[in-house]
Amino acid sequence: MAAFTASSLSFSPVSCSFKHNQVSNLRKASLSFSGKGFPSHRLPALRFRVSCAAKPETVNKVSEIVRKQLALADDRVVCGESKFADLGADSLDTVEIVMGLEEEFGISVEEESAQSITTVQDAADLIEKLLEK
Structure with missing residues (x-):
């Protein structure tokens, strides 16, 4: 089992709400992972990005x-x-x-x-x- 360490997490704009697996007012989110178990030459940094512009x-x-x-x-x-x-x-x-x-x-x-x-x-x-x- 691999362990992940979040090295950065950012949301913009800050006003977002979560309810019943829905996200509102979230424009962009980024999440990067790194850890000793994932040397950069074997696995690039993982990125998770969400973009929701519509209401x-x-x-x-x-x-x-x-x-x-x-x-x-x-x-x-x-x-x-x-x-x-x-x-x-x-x-x-x-x-x-x-x-x-x-x-x-x-x-x-x-x-x-x-x-x-x-x-x-x-x-x-x-x-x-x-x-x-």
């Missing part, structure tokens, strides 16, 4: 639109980490999801940006970025 309400709304567009069962879990492909979406479904998001949020998504959306979180982050403009 939980936006993620929830996107999740519901995806659920409706893909006609998913009510018991099917759809969250920020859900990948459209894992939910059964093909490229046409993804286009229809983006169109539904454009209609719901009153935004216009460039084709190039639409191609980079693979998860619910990606979509929610893009929506918030477009709404800020």
